[in-house]
Amino acid sequence: MLKMKNVKKNYGNFQLDCTLEVPDGCITGLIGENGAGKSTTFKAIEKLIFIDSGEIEVFGKRHTEMTLEDKEKMGIVLSGSMFSEILSGKEIIRIMDSMYRNFRKDRFVNLCGKLSIPLDQKIKGFSSGMKAKLKVAAALSHEAKFLILDEPTAGLDVVARDELLNLLREYMEEDAGRSILISSHIAGDLEGLCDDLYMIHNGKIILHEETDILLSNYGLLKADEEQFRKLDKSYLLRVKKEHYGYSCMTDQIRFYRENYPDMVIEKSGIDDVIMMTIKGEEI
Template sequence: MIDVNNIKKSYKNFELDLSLKIQAGETVGIVGKNGSGKSTFFKALLDLVTLDQGKISIFGQSNRDLRNEDFEKIGVVFPDMGFNELMTINDISAILDALYHSFDKHDFLKKVQAFDLPTKTAIKTFSTGMRAKLKVLIALSHPSKLLILDEPTAGLDVVARKDILNLIRDFQEREEATVLISSHVSSDIETLCDRLILLHDGKILLEEDTDVILDTYALLKMTEEQFESIEKDYLQYIKKEAYYYKCLTNQKVFYKENYPHLVIDDMTIDGLLATIIEGERL
C-alpha cells in the first residue's frame, strides 16, 4: 500500500529522515511529541512538500504520479478545515460533488444529519467537536482505501471523541482499509492501531506491534543499588529520576521471573513515549 524509501526533507532546525512500509489493511499509529515530524510526514505522503531525497509510492506507484481517480481512494483529515469559514455544509457538499465522481451526496448529508450538524450555517460558528466530526465525514464521503488522520480527536470531549472513533472503526471494517493516524490520546492508539511508529526529531525511534508493546514491554522502577546489580541485556532505555531509576524493557516476563522484588509496571503508550524520548538508550 505505502512504501517510504529513504526520504529526507530538511528545514532550518529540523530534518525528516524516514523509511517504512505499510501494508493494505493495517492501522498504524504515528506518535511523538509536537515537532517530531508527524504532520510533515503526512504532507510528504500527499506530495504537499518537495522532498530533498527519496521516494514514496502509494497503491504501487509514485505519489507524484497519482491521478484524480487515485486521490478518490484517499481520505484526509488535517487540523485545518481546508474550506472557507463562511461556507456552509451545503456549500461544501456541492464542492465535494464536483471534485469526486464517487461522492454520495445523499449518504453524506444523511450522516451530517445524524450528527446534528446544521447544513445552512457558516462553519466558522461550529464548535471544535462539530468541526472534527465534519472533517472526518468529508474524508469518508467517497469510498477511500486509505485514511490519513492528523490528530482527529484533539481537543474533543468524551462524547464527540467517541463519535469520531466509531466513524474510524466503521471504516476499518472495509476490505483492505488502511489507516494512518497521529494522536496525543494514547487510548486512541491502543484501541485502534495494529502497529505503532514513534517519531522523534524526524526519525523513527521505535516501530512495533501495539499488542507486543502492551503485552511484553514494561517499565521497571528501582533504586540505584538495584540498578547496579540487575541484568541489563534486556533494558532498552533508562531515565534517572531524583531518587530512583526507570528502565524500559521488552522482556517483562524475564524480569518478573528473575527479579520479583522490582516494581514492574505494565506498559502504556504514554509511559513508553516519555521513557524513550526523555531517557537514555542503553
C-alpha cells in the same frame, strides 16, 4: 498501501528522515510530541511539499505519478486545514459532489447527523470540535480506500472522540482492502485503534512496534540504587534517573517479573513509551 523509504526534507533547523509502511488492511499510527515531524510526514505523502530525496509509493505507484482517480481513493484530514468558513454543510455537499465521482451524499448527511454537525449553519459558527468532525465526515464520504488523518481527534471531548474512533472501525470493517494512517497526541486513542505504531522524534523514526506487542511485552521497572546495580540489563531499552533510583523500560516484562519478583514492575502504555524513548538514555 503506502511505502516511504528514506524520505528526507531539510528545513535548515529541522530535517525529516522517515521510513515507514502502511500495509493493506491495517491501521498504522504515527506518534510523537508536537514538532516531531508528524505533519511534515503527512504533507510529503500528499505532495504538499517537495521532498529532497527518498521514495514515496501509494497504491504501488510513486506519489508523483498518481492519477486523479488514484487521488480520489484517498480521504485526507490535515491538521489546521478546513473548508472556507463562509460555507454551510449543504454548500459543502455541492462542492464534494463536484470533486469526487464516488461522493455519497446520503452517507455524508448520515455521518453529519451522527456527529451532530448542523448542515444549515455556516462553518464560522462551528466549535473547534465540530470543525474537526466535519473534516472526518467528508473524508469518509467518497469511498476512499486509504485514509490519511493528521490529528483528527484534536479539539474533541471524550464522547466525541469515541464516536469518531468507532466510525473509523466501521470504515475498516466495511472493506478488507482499506487502510488508515493516523496521527494523534492522545495516546489512548491509538492504543485501542491501531495495528502498529511508529514513533517519530526530531524528524526520525525511533520506534516501530505492533500495538499488541507494545502493550503486552513492554513495561517499566522501578528500581532503587541497589536493585539497579544487581539488575540484569540485557533486556533494558531505556533508563531514566529518578529521585528513588531508576526507571527502566523493557520489551521483556515477563523476564523481569519472573526473575525479580520483589521489584516494582508496571505495564507501560504508549505515553510511557514515548516519555522513556525521548527522555531516557540507552544502556
